Amino acid sequence: MSSQALSFFRSVNKLNLHEYQAKNIFRQFGIPVPHGLLVNEPGRAFQAARSIKGPPWVVKAQVHAGARGKAGGVKIVNDLDVVEQAAQSMIGQRIITNQTGPAGVMVNQVLVEEGVEIEREFYLSMAINRRNARPTMIFSPVGGVEIEEVMLEYPDLILIERPDPVTGWMPFQARNLLYRLDPLPSPEAIDNITFIAAQVFEIFLRYDCSLIEINPLVITREGKVIALDVKISIDDNASFRQEKIFQLDDKAGKDPLELQAEEYGINYIHLDGNVGVLVNGAGLAMATMDIIKQTGARPANFLDVGGGANEETISRGFEIILKDRHVKAILINIFGGILRCDELAKGVLAALKRMEIHVPLVIRLQGTRVEEGREILKNSDLKFLVAKDLAEAAKLVAEQVS
């Protein structure tokens, strides 16, 4: 056990569950969470609240956005008649936080929960430590605030225990975390949190989680231990063996272009720039975005057509980029490796013939059989600019949008 800051908190690729979904899983594993009901129409919020202990009630927007509380996504209501109004203020609205991007995310559902009188708040999470290649439990006596702030300001209040690779999480590890609290919670509370820590590890393994976070984990005035807010992220790579949980994936809150790309199996991320980017390879795609930025333009997306790029994937990449009406020019940057430039050039041409491209297009080819590839491009009657190298490509595309 040691207290380290900042070096362990790596999320990996992930499916984010909604709070209510995460809490359902917690219930199945016997971890107490507040009573609550999911509501997707403001008109049903009153009924929901009436069947739940209160006042107060808490209305919580079910969106993937950290710090939603500060953006109006969490409301505490003391009057039954105001519950609907609180739900109304969220459902159908966009919530914008520092984690959502400027467009924010649409709220389609709210969770109406019993309010809980909090005596003490803790933080408890499990994530993968990249460097140690091991799951790691983080516990802090400071709960209810963003853990990054605690890490920066009170690194001594970040306590760590790692389950042993052979034996997994052991109860003594929870005791090591909990018996450092001052004052000590009641024996029952310690037992309950010990149980919760063990169950968090079980859920982590069972569902291929990349993150489980309880913040805050509270002891109520009555002495009960409750997971008040819960986040669960699932490792995308495990989708082949976690089919059931991936059915929980809520498409509604996602960017429509990214959803489309997901369907096509293309790595696409929507950004707020004006130059569309189509690249083979993730590292090169990032580097290409960086180059565009350096020229004074802004990348409109990340798009990796992958190592096996062909006419089909390139067409689909174009299709998605072109649906973004902020795109004023497109840069294709292809480095021919195993996949040769001549093949790629043919793929690009075939794709262009099928599509109507209404913005300037700059193509840069390099690598295996680049001469043959350029020849093929040159001989086509389609309109685009061919750059001789990366620097020229960047310059050309910047000119198109300036």
Next chain:
Amino acid sequence: MSSQALSFFRSVNKLNLHEYQAKNIFRQFGIPVPHGLLVNEPGRAFQAARSIKGPPWVVKAQVHAGARGKAGGVKIVNDLDVVEQAAQSMIGQRIITNQTGPAGVMVNQVLVEEGVEIEREFYLSMAINRRNARPTMIFSPVGGVEIEEVMLEYPDLILIERPDPVTGWMPFQARNLLYRLDPLPSPEAIDNITFIAAQVFEIFLRYDCSLIEINPLVITREGKVIALDVKISIDDNASFRQEKIFQLDDKAGKDPLELQAEEYGINYIHLDGNVGVLVNGAGLAMATMDIIKQTGARPANFLDVGGGANEETISRGFEIILKDRHVKAILINIFGGILRCDELAKGVLAALKRMEIHVPLVIRLQGTRVEEGREILKNSDLKFLVAKDLAEAAKLVAEQVS
């Protein structure tokens, strides 16, 4: 992977499941076993067989006795009308094998199963290797015979794989076992056995097994893989967390005196000798039995009243020993350690006062406060012989029964 003989096959203390119980667990874990029905009256065997594919049918006595086949405990029946007769020949009868002791074990139930046409037979088991402190899978291309014989005569045909402590059983380990077969089974059969091996490991962990044995594991004429005979033993020490499976414990086949002792929480094993033995400590109890044998008498039991022996446990020990009508004399051998001899002497006297002991009794005390203990015994008006040391105790008790 290596082939070793004789050094790994240690069972530990255990609850033995009946074949039909073990097969039910296999079914739950997706391992194919023959269709079968449990019958406890011969009259129901016909009905059972009629609802199962056949001929042939197999009628199998559900008793804990290795080599029951040789003792008439397994019958293959080709005629539906003979099934009842086969069941009749078992139910209510005692089966005596080299593993049951001379009294044999009573058959209360038989399993009526579909007969299977066997193409190939294998052996597959998982047990704890004491020396490595790890579960170990044993596989042999020779199935359907006693594995001890294979170990002695064809040690090269015993293949071993041990699951890694961190990762558990991996599919490649099953491939390492199976791709050494000559001729190779079909790809489907290999896949099926690979699956079965993984499930055996799962069951082993899930139910705190000390042994899972499939013998034989067969490939049928139609190419199906089936666990034809299955043994499962459960670690007694895990009973506190395996309550459900311990409810399967079939008391009916057990020695009534041992059952009584089990209820009292006394370690008692019924033997066929004439000198009852009551000792504190298992090692000393075994050594005391050995001494009795050396004097020419025969121990009637193993009985360890334990480190915390008191009047209560000593009384109950007497009670059980005296129920064995072959007992012609009793030797009490108590070594006072933490528990002092004077306390033990008082306990023995109190117990004797409550019981009617109709056979000669020899008491040997040694250890802490032995003088005080002997004094207490001497001053009582009860009838028994006090030996001054182990040698005299053995001599005295032998005289009583010669």
Next chain:
Amino acid sequence: MSILVDENSRVVIQGISGRRGSFHTKQMLGYNTNIAAGVRPGKGGQRVEGVPVFNTMVEAVQEEGVNVSCIFVPPPFAADSIMEAASAGVKLIICITEGIPVLDMVNVVSFVRSRGAILIGPNCPGIISPGKTMVGIMPRRMHRQGDIGVISRSGTLTYEVVYQLTEVGLGQSTCIGIGGDPIIGISFIDVLAMFKEDNETRGILLIGEIGGKEEEYAAKYIKEEFNKPVLAFIAGRTAPTNKRMGHAGAIISRGMGKAEDKIKTLQDAGITVAQDLCSIGKKALEVMGHG
């Protein structure tokens, strides 16, 4: 000298507030064992038999610098306690508890080794270096300081043997019960190797029983690498097959683990095996001499 424990052992009792824990704490204190701390989650700050109690092993190590642990925690929690001790940096762990599930011990043995700690037991009477310290549940009065090492899988049977040793004037350097379970932390060979290096141990009494192959491994080791006189005794020549004789590890299974096989292997390795427990003290005198 002695092995594993001596006057410098600072002992912590895990499960100190239980019935057995507190009773044996008192016994050990009576032997002048240096019991520096006890651990029982939730009882931190209390005292048992005058010994300060902590909530965790980490605290006991930090506050009292304990370096030997003795465990009386019930079976469902014992594996956790052993790992807690190893994890807190204790390098010698003596687990008295009987009845720990075998699969727990599979994990424990791997865990303890990875932490560089030594585990004695479980299901053992502990260890005594007469005149110096006793960690476990051994009776206090029958041992006598001397130069015979005793290793055993058993409890009262060992007391019987030690009693006879003391009677014939053979004192003991260290007596260790390695435990009656099928999976235990320290083996006959491990202990023999330590006795080999211990200048004050002149000869060994090895007390085995049916089940497993520990005695056979020991026989090979003694023949090939051990240089001090050894007297062995094996209990269970009359034990039936397939029956657990009290100890979880004492079972003849599939024809293996029989007393006669062990005795023969030991004798084939040139080791004297006492046939008669009644006179094992005298036999030891024959094998070891008066010293």
Next chain:
Amino acid sequence: MSILVDENSRVVIQGISGRRGSFHTKQMLGYNTNIAAGVRPGKGGQRVEGVPVFNTMVEAVQEEGVNVSCIFVPPPFAADSIMEAASAGVKLIICITEGIPVLDMVNVVSFVRSRGAILIGPNCPGIISPGKTMVGIMPRRMHRQGDIGVISRSGTLTYEVVYQLTEVGLGQSTCIGIGGDPIIGISFIDVLAMFKEDNETRGILLIGEIGGKEEEYAAKYIKEEFNKPVLAFIAGRTAPTNKRMGHAGAIISRGMGKAEDKIKTLQDAGITVAQDLCSIGKKALEVMGHG
């Protein structure tokens, strides 16, 4: 010299009969890589591109003495294949497969280490020692034998860099893609330590990207223990937070793993960081000299 692989590497391809496996086997054979065997359960006895196929790694090791494995097995079975290779005694395992679950890799990394093997990847382009051998999916024609070592978390980005290196006349000793996943077998530091000992490597190109702290650890190591010139490049200065940029490991999460932080840490350690990918070849020439 070169690190990890050379003319003596006897390579086995796990998953040789799959589409990617057989294609890249052909490519590697075209580079004169010594591909001694392939493995695909159920296809033992067949040949792929002339290479004999075995059912298990044990057989491939026994029959062909392979010492390097290259894995093209799909994600659900890849962890099993890596462990099979390590278990069969192969000491260098290069896993090309992308998409292995992180919890599988947690087990794999522990397993591989316990067997004393080195794992490169997963989700990596492999390794090439130009002129000697290539194990992976790197394009054949752009590399040139020389004395610059290249370490990267990326694929095509590395090809771009290598292309420019070759263009300016800087050949390569060994180029390694360590993989774009959050949990990988071999780290920047591991590879740097090998390059440090390699006499024929004069300088290093280190190509990082957003996510994790690999580059920060490398910066510390280079500052404290590395004695050859290093040019670094970090991709992803324009990457948004909380979005996975293609590679599973390329994600800025909770404000950590940003390109600017990595660049600053590298620069603070005295390492030159190329700002402009377009002219990274020339920059390398500046940092390394013509050699």
